[in-house]
Amino acid sequence: MKHKTIQTFGIVALMCTLMLLKLPPLGIILVYLAIFSVSLLYKDRVHLSLLCYVCLYIILEFWFRLSLKDTFLMMSVYALIIVQYRDRHVTYVIVPIVLIVFTYLLVFYNILLQEPYSAQDFNYEILDLEHDENNNGHSDNQDILTGAYHQAQLKPQYKSVYYAGGIPPETEGVCTDLVWRSLQEAGYNLKAMMDLDIDQDPDAYPYAEDANIDFRRVRNLIVFFERNTRSLSRDLDDKAQWQGGDIVFFSLDHVGILSDHYNQDGLPRLIHSAHPYQFNFEQDVLVSLNDSKGISGHYRWELNEQGYALLNALT
Incomplete structure (x- = not known):
């Protein structure tokens, strides 16, 4: 024995x-x-x-x-x-x-994550934006990605509640909260920019009702990103276009930020907050969400002329 x-x-x-x-x-x-x-x-x-x-x-x-x-x-x-x-x-x-x-x-079920591939493994050209809003030596998309990873590590409790003043506690939030918090890491106040955009053109936002919640609604976010940022391909076969830091919307009720970790097919993982029982916030679900909900928007935080006008008006 x-x-x-x-x-x-x-x-x-x-x-x-x-x-x-x-x-x-x-x-x-x-x-x-x-x-x-x-x-x-x-x-x-x-x-x-x-x-x-x-x-x-x-x-x-x-x-x-x-x-x-x-x-x-x-x-x-x-x-x-x-x-x-x-x-x-x-x-x-x-x-x-x-x-x-x-x-x-x-x-x-994305409880265990596979070892990721990198963009270099697929010879993708890394599109690193030059603008650095917070002057920390890192481009905006790098900061946005850092903010998204921070949220993935923090794992705020999924809680869909109305908050007076609009800002939920750091330990709580939904899918849209991950977006504005990640942008905040890059030096942007998404709520203030959206409030101003809504004030300037309320007809463009048919679902805007309350400044405390408008910036946390997916429908309003889609309008804002379509008006003020760079819109990209929604075709998953155009794999090189899907890069870390991009913001992706699904139907009219979900949003997440792309990771710079790729699966074996050359598509990035999604960093998102989907439900109260989510084990990992970074998941290989881009294809499954496209199949179940459909991709309604794919954007990169490159402000257009109108977007910069909003930003300058706030400074």
């Missing part, structure tokens, strides 16, 4: 080493074949256990593209079960299958 326990933990230590070395699948298979050959000489069951470890690791790391932390977590769960039920042959095979199905569901 003691020998088997030591053997199992030895296999775990070996797999952890392989994970840290980030060996390619072929390298891992070669390591397995070497140990398999030795184990056959001693008629040991170690090769079955190691084979399952290798297969599980390759699937998690190179198919699901999980982070090292998440891969280690799944491998540790498998190791604990093997230690507990190491005398049952079926455990070595059934448990990895269950873990793979479980992992697939976690990835599908």
Whole structure:
């Protein structure tokens, strides 16, 4: 019994080493074949256990593209079960299958995030805006993206409530609050700009009713962005046009900001606040939201002449 326990933990230590070395699948298979050959000489069951470890690791790391932390977590769960039920042959095979199905569901529902690709992986030209409103040495779209990531880390509680004065607490908000907070990171007061635009042309905003809530309504935001910023392609096949910091609207009830992390198809993730039970604010949902709701607007924060007129009027 003691020998088997030591053997199992030895296999775990070996797999952890392989994970840290980030060996390619072929390298891992070669390591397995070497140990398999030795184990056959001693008629040991170690090769079955190691084979399952290798297969599980390759699937998690190179198919699901999980982070090292998440891969280690799944491998540790498998190791604990093997230690507990190491005398049952079926455990070595059934448990990895269950873990793979479980992992697939976690990835599908964006609870576990795959290791992202970058724009450089797809040879996309990075469109970095030159304007730096807050003079912090970073362009506006970089600051907007930084603000969006900050919201993704903060994870404000999804709460759709009317607030006197219009501004919700930092720990609360909905999808539209992520937008104005991200713009605030770049030095822009979206509420003030929208209030002025509505005052100057109220007929353009048929759904504007109350300054405390107008800037938090998706319908009003679409009008503002269409009037004052750069409108871009809504075609997801034009993949290079979808870049980090862009603001994307879905139907007339949702909005988010594109991440600079890309999926295997070359489309960026979306940073958004969708519902009270959302686990991650950065999710690979651009295609699914387009299928379910439809993309109603895709904009980049490049103010046009009218937009700059609003900005200058506030300074």
